[in-house]
Amino acid sequence: MVINILVGGRAGQGINLISGMLSRVLASWGYYTFNYRDYQSLIRGGHNFNVLSVSKEPIYSNESTIDVMVALDDRTVKTHKKQLKRNGKIISFSQFKDAGRNLNFALAGALLKTLGMPVELLEDEIKKRFGNDSLMIESARKGFDSEKVSFGLEPQKSRKIFSLSGSAAVAIGAKNSGLDVYIAYPMTPSTNALHEMAKNQLEDGMLVFQAENEISVANMALGASFAGARVMIGTSGGGFDLMSETLSLQGITEIPLTVYLASRPGPGTGVPTYTAQADLDIALRAGHGEFPRVVIAPGTAEEVIEKVSEALFLAEKFRVLSILLSDKHIAESEYAVPVRKFKTMRFSVSRDVPGRKIVRASSYECSNNAESTEDASLVKRNVDRRLKKYELLKKFVSRKFEMFKVYGNTRSRNLIIGWGSPTGAILDVLKRGVDVCFLQVIYLKPLSDKIKRFMEKAERIVLVENNATGQLGRLLREKTGIKPHRKILKYDGRPFNVDELEKEVRKAIK
Amino acid sequence: MKKEKLSTKSEVTWCPGCPNHMILESVKRTITELVNSGKYKREDFAITADVGCHAKIFDYLNLSGIYGLHGRAVPLAIGLKIGNPNLRVLSFMGDGAAYSEGISHLAHAFKYNPDTTLIVHDNQSFSLTTGQPTPTTQKGYVSKSEPLGTFDEPVNPLMFALSMNASFVARTNARDMNHMVEIFRKAILHKGFSFVEVIQDCVVFNLEANHKDPRMYKIRDNFSFERAKKLAAEYDYSSKTGKIPIGVIYKERKPTLEEKWPQLRELMKLKRDWRRKPRSFKLK
Numbered sequence: 001m002v003i004n005i006l007v008g009g010r011a012g013q014g015i016n017l018i019s020g021m022l023s024r025v026l027a028s029w030g031y032y033t034f035n036y037r038d039y040q041s042l043i044r045g046g047h048n049f050n051v052l053s054v055s056k057e058p059i060y061s062n063e064s065t066i067d068v069m070v071a072l073d074d075r076t077v078k079t080h081k082k083q084l085k086r087n088g089k090i091i092s093f094s095q096f097k098d099a100g101r102n103l104n105f106a107l108a109g110a111l112l113k114t115l116g117m118p119v120e121l122l123e124d125e126i127k128k129r130f131g132n133d134s135l136m137i138e139s140a141r142k143g144f145d146s147e148k149v150s151f152g153l154e155p156q157k158s159r160k161i162f163s164l165s166g167s168a169a170v171a172i173g174a175k176n177s178g179l180d181v182y183i184a185y186p187m188t189p190s191t192n193a194l195h196e197m198a199k200n201q202l203e204d205g206m207l208v209f210q211a212e213n214e215i216s217v218a219n220m221a222l223g224a225s226f227a228g229a230r231v232m233i234g235t236s237g238g239g240f241d242l243m244s245e246t247l248s249l250q251g252i253t254e255i256p257l258t259v260y261l262a263s264r265p266g267p268g269t270g271v272p273t274y275t276a277q278a279d280l281d282i283a284l285r286a287g288h289g290e291f292p293r294v295v296i297a298p299g300t301a302e303e304v305i306e307k308v309s310e311a312l313f314l315a316e317k318f319r320v321l322s323i324l325l326s327d328k329h330i331a332e333s334e335y336a337v338p339v340r341k342f343k344t345m346r347f348s349v350s351r352d353v354p355g356r357k358i359v360r361a362s363s364y365e366c367s368n369n370a371e372s373t374e375d376a377s378l379v380k381r382n383v384d385r386r387l388k389k390y391e392l393l394k395k396f397v398s399r400k401f402e403m404f405k406v407y408g409n410t411r412s413r414n415l416i417i418g419w420g421s422p423t424g425a426i427l428d429v430l431k432r433g434v435d436v437c438f439l440q441v442i443y444l445k446p447l448s449d450k451i452k453r454f455m456e457k458a459e460r461i462v463l464v465e466n467n468a469t470g471q472l473g474r475l476l477r478e479k480t481g482i483k484p485h486r487k488i489l490k491y492d493g494r495p496f497n498v499d500e501l502e503k504e505v506r507k508a509i510k
Numbered sequence: 511m512k513k514e515k516l517s518t519k520s521e522v523t524w525c526p527g528c529p530n531h532m533i534l535e536s537v538k539r540t541i542t543e544l545v546n547s548g549k550y551k552r553e554d555f556a557i558t559a560d561v562g563c564h565a566k567i568f569d570y571l572n573l574s575g576i577y578g579l580h581g582r583a584v585p586l587a588i589g590l591k592i593g594n595p596n597l598r599v600l601s602f603m604g605d606g607a608a609y610s611e612g613i614s615h616l617a618h619a620f621k622y623n624p625d626t627t628l629i630v631h632d633n634q635s636f637s638l639t640t641g642q643p644t645p646t647t648q649k650g651y652v653s654k655s656e657p658l659g660t661f662d663e664p665v666n667p668l669m670f671a672l673s674m675n676a677s678f679v680a681r682t683n684a685r686d687m688n689h690m691v692e693i694f695r696k697a698i699l700h701k702g703f704s705f706v707e708v709i710q711d712c713v714v715f716n717l718e719a720n721h722k723d724p725r726m727y728k729i730r731d732n733f734s735f736e737r738a739k740k741l742a743a744e745y746d747y748s749s750k751t752g753k754i755p756i757g758v759i760y761k762e763r764k765p766t767l768e769e770k771w772p773q774l775r776e777l778m779k780l781k782r783d784w785r786r787k788p789r790s791f792k793l794k
Contacts, residue, residue: 204790222586223586223587363578
């Protein structure tokens with residue numbers, strides 16, 4: 001059973017506070033949650049909402065219908081009433097007129113009772129976060145007492161679960177790998193990774209620098225990396241465009257560089273606080289000239305931790321450009337993750353760096369002495385060497401890292417292929433008894449040669465992407481010559497809901 | 511160290527008579543002097559250059575560094591300092607690169623105040639691309655890209671630097687090697703971002719801007735902001751007459767990027783780069 005809880009109101013009313021407290025309380029009872037954040041590009045007012053989906057099993061998406069609505073204002077009720085299930089429940093701010101600034105705690109208390117959980121769990125959570133505030137606790141109790149139990153949730157086997165956003169995961173993975181320097185310019189949805197990196201930088205032995213623009217971000221990163229630091233930069237589509245010139249400089253200087261690219265709907269400013277997978281093409285090709293690179297797209301926050309580490313490792317080992325491609329949906333959703341030890345690659349800089357020796361890098365094609373050259377044979381030699389490096393890299397990655405994952409019935413005649421954030425909704429579709437095998441592409445560059453075999457075997461290939469043109473589909477066709485039979489594409493700025501996607505998949509494999 | 515150690519095998523491809531030859535020689539003399547005084551090792555230096563005639567200096571100097579993209583020498587230099595605050599970093603840019611493509615980086619460099627030096631070869635012309643106007647080109651200059659003549663008044667880089675709270679602003683003359691060596695030395699030894707304008711002729715393009723030597727006069731190092739503004743305003747980069755002051759136009763000791771960031775401060779104190787960083791850093 002999945003319970004979908006929508007918490008809505010104006011920006012600044014504390015929507016995240018309610019869903020955050022609830023997901024931690026639920027985790028302490030052994031429940032998995034998935035929290036989607038839908039917010040506008042404004043700071044106060046407007047209409048924002050979170051959808052918190054709850055399950056006994058790991059869960060990575062929401063349903064489009066709502067079991068419980070927690071409304072901090074009238075607009076929430078008006079906007080989402082049609083999503084409410086027939087026996088769905090509304091917990092409204094109007095029930096707690098006298099709660100004042102502790103409204104959130106009253107609503108959280110009421111929600112807890114609705115779910116059938118003891119109020120003490122919420123009290124502990126409040127004490128942990130805000131200290132022993134008697135007014136907050138009183139409000140929570142009042143809210144709790146005002147409701148009836150609608151869902152009799154039972155405590156699950158004790159397992160340690162923590163809540164993880166894709167942005168926090170970027171920082172965790174990078175720190176575990178020993179990152180020294182992170183440089184960025186704020187841009188949604190990459191900004192939260194910047195905040196996560198910055199907050200404990202001294203304790204973490206790191207330096208986090210906000211530069212004047214993304215061109216500078218990328219150039220500073222190359223400078224710092226050249227000088228011997230392990231460096232990463234972060235941005236979204238527009239900022240990535242500005243970096244393109246410098247990515248090309250990376251290509252010729254072969255100074256290790258890792259870019260975290262969290263995409264959102266474009267073109268232009270697009271819909272800045274919503275989600276899309278429309279930047280795969282630029283991740284694969286941005287920058288003039290021909291040079292090797294790595295593009296890795298994890299599918300969940302948990303995967304981000306390990307993949308950011310691989311991106312950093314490969315950038316240093318092969319002195320290439322590594323791009324960790326994510327999007328708003330992964331970056332800002334909160335995934336419930338079982339506590340475990342994550343595999344991260346720690347590494348050190350063993351190349352020559354300035355300060356001890358004379359080390360030179362150049363944006364021009366160079367002779368052996370790193371001096372500019374226009375000699376035809378040297379130009380060709382350099383190009384060949386860079387391309388050969390890519391072959392070595394591909395071999396290494398194929399041996400060492402998981403380039404794709406396969407889920408579901410591997411003997412099914414139906415194959416779903418997808419990448420990045422839709423992985424969550426697809427995994428939840430698989431649980432609903434649909435006869436499909438799901439191949440999640442994680443390494444977009446290099447792309448595993450083995451993927452072709454799965455595609456050849458399948459009778460019906462269904463492509464699922466959060467963009468309008470099927471960018472992975474094009475890449476697969478380029479690399480395998482095989483065209484997906486059906487495309488399920490969503491490009492309204494919103495992620496896939498599991499029930500809608502299930503319908504689409506069933507239609508596609510009929 | 512012999513000065514020759516700073517030379518490379520690259521064929522020098524500047525035009526005969528180009529003042530870049532003299533700038534190169536002055537940089538070599540300055541660094542040789544600094545190394546021989548025991549202050550630095552040759553390996554302590556790192557240079558960044560972007561793209562343009564001036565930037566070829568990268569190929570002719572046997573020092574560590576990055577030959578970057580047009581307009582981007584400054585963020586590369588700041589990156590080098592973030593990556594290792596113990597390096598002595600020198601950047602070379604032209605007037606086109608520094609004041610057109612790279613102006614935003616330059617503006618912020620004054621604010622960050624990294625302990626690096628920027629030498630701008632200002633010949634008031636984009637010469638490697640065959641003579642288009644730059645932001646410092648005099649009004650009325652007729653070129654292939656602006657055959658109607660440049661309509662705009664030029665920018666005054668010194669006024670710009672002062673308005674951005676620069677901690678070191680100097681101007682020198684590419685035909686006066688002794689003066690260049692003196693100014694370059696002072697710029698490198700200055701703690702903070704030192705900005706040096708080198709007034710330079712181009713022997714092929716924008717010839718009408720050349721031969722300003724007789725108008726130049728040397729000043730003593732100036733520490734007064736009010737006087738600096740007056741000195742900077744004396745020459746507007748357009749007029750054919752009037753005096754052009756050269757020397758240290760303004761100098762002030764301000765906290766540097768490396769001193770402001772606790773992490774870099776500690777790496778400097780420990781004389782280390784990030785590869786042997788401490789487990790954590792302290793705020794004070």
